[in-house]
Structures are given as C-alpha cells and as structure tokens.
Amino acid sequence: MPLLAGIVLAWISVLVLVWPFLRRKNAVHSDDDPVVEIRRRREAVYEEARVLHNDHLLGDVPLVEYEPRFQTHRVLAAELLRDEERLQELAGRLEEEILEMRRKVGTEG
C-alpha cells in the first residue's frame, strides 16, 4: 500500500513537471504583456502621488517642494497612459489586419 501511494505520487509529480513541455510552445504568457507592465508602473506612480499629496495635506511637504514633484508624477502618469493607449490601439489594429487577411484568404480560397 505505501509503495502504491508512492508510485501514484511519483507519477503525478512527473506529469506535472512534464506538462509545460507538452503544451503549445507558442502559448503567450500574460506576464509578457507590455500593457500589464505599463499599468503596473502607472499604479506605482499613482501611489507615489497619493502619498505625496497626503504628506502635503498634513504639512509635511511644503508647497514649494510639493508642486514640482506632483507635476513630475502627473506628467509621468500621462506619458504612461499615452503609451498604454498606443499599445492597445496597435494591438487592435493588428487584430483588424489579421481579420482582414483571413477574410481575403477565405474569399480567395
């Protein structure tokens, strides 16, 4: 019985370890999505800005220091948002082009 349990555990382990090699190799990892990375960076900028704003409200950061730093965050967030939208537009256009080509191939075929 213990041996049988061991064999079952070993087989499950082997299957789990081998599984990534059996999957389609061109499967895209969501981690590789540049939009996700840009969104993460934008989130970090928002957090920085929120902390800075709160510190300023409490009087810990004087106006003379707050304004330029806040403006830097604001511009950076806008740039990241613009990049994100460009990437999304590009992805959308690519999808449309692929669809168009498929339609053409379908028509010609």
Next chain:
Amino acid sequence: MAETGTIALYLALVLSVYGAFGSVLGRLRSSPQLLDSARYAVYMVPMILAVATFSLVMSFLRHDFRVEYVAAHSNLAMNPEYTWVAIYAGNAGSLLYIAFTLSLMVAIMVALAPKAITHSLPYTITILMAIVTFFIGVMVALANPFDTLSFTPPDGQGINPLLTHPGMFIHPPLLMTGLAAVSIPFAIAVGSLISGRSPDGWVDVGRVWALVVWAMLGTGVLLGAWWAYTILGWGGYWAWDPIENVALMPWLALTASVHSLMVQKRRGMFRMWNIVLVNIAFTLSLFGIFINRGGPVPSVHSFGASTLGWVFLGFLGVSVLFSFGVFAFRYNSMRSAASLDSMLSREAAFLVNNLLLLGVAFVTLWGVVFPLISQMFRGVTVTVAAPFYNQVNGPLLLALIFLMGVGPLLPWRHATATTLRRAIQTPGIVAIVTVGLLLAAGISKPFALVAFGLCAFVVAGIVREWVHGTLVRHRRGENYLAAFGGLIAANRPRYGGYVAHLAIVVLALGVAGSSFYGTQRDIIMGPGDEETVGKYTIRFEGVRTETRADRIEFFNDVTVSQDGGEVMGMTAWRAFYPDLRMAATRAAIRSTPVEDLYIVSSESLEDGRVAFRILVNPLVWWMWLAGPLLLLGTLVALWPQRSLAGSPASTGRADGNIAAAPFGPD
C-alpha cells in the same frame, strides 16, 4: 504510514533539487518550458511534504510506537490534541515541520510574485529550493522522523510536560517558520542582485515578505515570553536565554531592514545597506537554527546536544560565503540614486535607528557566543546572564524608543529647526508632564522615568499625527470616521507602522513597569496560614491531589483579598511526572492593566506545607497587548492599495484631461 512518509520525503527531495536546478537552467537557457516546469516543482514540494506530515500525524494518532520518533515524543496517556505539538517536539519532526511550512511559503511567494521580479525570480527560486533541499536532505540522511525501531514498545516515553501548554500550539511553529522564512526576503534580494537588473525592483515584494516574517518572529517571541511567564514558574518572561536571543536577533535585523527598505523605495538610497541588512538577518536566522539544533549553548528549550548542529554550522558558513560573494560581485551596480541631504531628516533617523538595532543585535550575539569562545580558547565555562544584557542593551533600547518617536515626525530630505520644533513640541510637552506626574506619584527611579517619559513622547507623537491628519481631511468635507479611514488608506505602510510603534510602546511599558517596580517573595505556608505581599493578603486553603496515568497533580488553593476588600480564589497548579522525573507548574495569575498578582507553588513539603513564590508585576498586562497590535499594524501596512490604474476614472477619458485624472481636482 511510516513508509509512505519516507517515500514522500525522498520524492520531495527529488522535486526540490529539480526545482533548484531547473529554475536556474531555464533562466540561463531561456527556456520558458523548463522555467514553468521548475515552478511547478516548487508547488509540488509542499504538497508532497503535506503527505509526509499527514503520515506522521497519523502515526501519532494511531500510537504507532514502532516509529522511533512517535515512541520518543508521545505515550498512550497523551491528550490527542497535543499531537500537533508532539510533531515538532523533537529534532526530526521539527525539521519536517520547517521544510513543509518553508516550502509552502515559498510556493505562495512564487505564485504571488509580481512582474517586477520576473527576471530575478528563477534565481530566487533556486536559492530557496536549495535551502528547502538542505532541510529535506538533513532529514533523509540524518534525522528521518519515520525511522522505525526493531521492536514495538508497549508505550512511548511521553511528551515533555513543558510543551503541554496552549502557547506551544503557536509559539514554536511561528518561531521555527519565521527563522527559516527569513530566507525568503534574502532570496528575493540576492536573486535580484544576481540578475543584475533594476536595483530597486525587488524592494516592494522584498519588504512585504520581510514584514510577514518580521510579524511571525515578533509574535513568536512574544508568545514565547507568555509561555515562559505562565509555565516556567520563575515569574519572569525574558531571561536572555540563548534560544530566546537567537530568535530576537534576526527580528532586530529585519526591523532595521523594513525601515531601511522604505528609504530605498522613497529615495533610491541605501541599496547596498539593504542587501547587507537582509544578509545579516539571514545569517542570524541560520545561526539561530544552528544554536537550536546543535545545543552548543545550554538552554531550556534547545533540542539538546546533537551532531546536527555541525551540519547546520557548515550550511551557515556556505550561505555566508555565497551571499557576501554575490554582494562583492555586484558591488558596483548598487550605488544609491541619491545621498543624504541632511542628518536632520527622516532617512537619517532611519539610518541611526538601523545602527542602534544592529547594535542591540550584536551585543546579544556577543552574549550568546562568548561562552562558546571562552570554552573553546580558555577551557572555562562562563554564563552571560541578564545583567550584562540589561546594562548594555537597556540604554540602546531607550535611544531606539526616542528615535521611534522623533523619526516619523521628521520630513524626508531635510528638516529645518522650525519644522523639527513644531513636530516635537506637543509630544515633548506631554512627555515632560508625564514625568512630572510620575514624580509626584512617587516614581523616582531615573531609568523608569526616562522609559515612561519616552513612551509618552512616542504615543503623543502618534496621536498628534492621527488627530492632525483627521482634522485636515475633516476640514475638506469628510466626516471624522471617513477622514480617519482616508488618512490610513492614503499611506498604509506609514500608519500601519504607527500601530506597530504603539505595540513596541506597550511592550516597553510592561518591561519597564515589571523590571523596576516588581516585587517578589518566597514563602512557605501551611493550610490556613496567611501572608501579606504588597496590598494583597494571601491565605493558603489547602492542597487537592489527583492522580493521572502519567502524573500526580497538586492543586494549591489560595484565597486572596485586596486591601481587606474583594476576596477571590486562585489555584496554583503543579504536577510531577514520575516516568520523566520532572515537575511542571502553572502559575495562578490575576492580571489587570495595573499589575499582575502571580502565585506559583514550587515545592510540597512532607509536613503538608507548600513553598510559594509570590510576585506583584506592574504593567505586564500591556506586554501581551503588544502581540495583537503588532499583527494589526502589519496587516494595515500590508493591506493592498485599491487599484486605480484599471478604473475608468483613472484613464481620464471622462473629462478628456488624461494628465489630471488620477490626481483629482488639485
């Protein structure tokens, strides 16, 4: 079940080795399949070790005394609920517990790893799997909890009576897991260092795991103090015992680290320093495991002398060489993005706080290793006792409390004399008034006055920050509750940190109160005798005896009256275990926020009289409040921030002004 457990251990060993090598090879060969496969191995290891742990639990529940470990740490009379405690009561079982919980935490860390550490994660996995492999390897080769005897004894030796305490369900697991899990922030930092990518990419996730481990170790140490207070019968909670010390030291280094990482996150400073700190924390945690396993220093709760200690010492040596080798190799890539603008700034306060924390850690380390050095080089056995630690660490800890009050009130970059004065004015006045009131109340010991004054200073500073922040937000139209909630949510690490600071203050209150104003009397009473200790009159009513399968229990009943008024009954418990030839006690404790009345029966004499130790310990109640506060503070600091990036409002499409959108009207 023992065979299943052994098979599971070997399988886990193979998987962890595969995870370690597969991960780094997958990274070096840029093979996503191999990287995924190695990651799955990381997830499989805790599952397989769970099977091994389950096998050991079943062996205990079935009283399978053929298994050597079960026979050594349980018997037929053992309450089944203590099976959980028996699992880690010995060296082999505790190694299984450590390997299981560490691998589980590693799996969670890998599953939740953010994209910021994608490039360094394979190295981090390799380091962590190497550590898990070490623990499993030691078990398989030297301390297998599933080893069987050549015969089956009719009964086991029984669990150590000192372990049959509610605190034992949480205290050792937290400390053992905490000590081993220091490797997680260490591996995140060193993995990032090896990858050579962004020097700050690891900071957020490293800090999260440092905080998790810090809270585990802190709570574990506090629970250990509570256990010692209630069961060891000497009336104290901290004896600077080597095993206590080795859990405290990495906690101190991690405390320095979580503060210092904030500076790197905010200012891009202290990059090298943070790597050094996390290396020190890891080294101290391995040192702790070595002391705990090897028994070179006698302690009430080490696992006794064993050859395992030298294996852990070897691993410690290799780890130190590796971590500082990587540090030296990447030295040039860790230059800070900024430097200290002024010594009168929050980052400077954090730096001094770091140095003080490390100072306390190294004084404590010296106290632990000095007896070993003395024994080795002079052949003289010496004991470093509490007075050494109190005299050296006491002033350092007071300075730390002062910095804890001042540091958060200082602005980043630089403070002017005006901002400093404005920040410390109110807390300073509160501290002075507190000291004045205490003097008027007859409290005159200088150290106690300084300690209480500093506690008042810190609390006043925190309350002032909360009140001021809430009022500012209230003036902007929020009701008081929403204003307070909004304040906390605006900067959770900061306000969570304040709650953790409050925990340290209440801890300091308890330590100062009981250390400077505690009273103790050792008395012998016969039934009907009365004694007065402070404002309490204690009358010994008599002893009740009960015989159990493995012990004889003595219930020493006393009646206590306070200032001749309220009368209450208390029972000091004591038991004798003939097979183990040892006694265990449970103190009778009446605890209030003002003081504890602590009664423990130490010995029953032949003429029916009983020796009691009676203590009045002021403010100890506050110490136990520190644990929940510490956890609450950590929870607030770690609570995830509401995501704005994906929300429609944050995109700014509503008003067409993408730059202004996430930042509100101002």
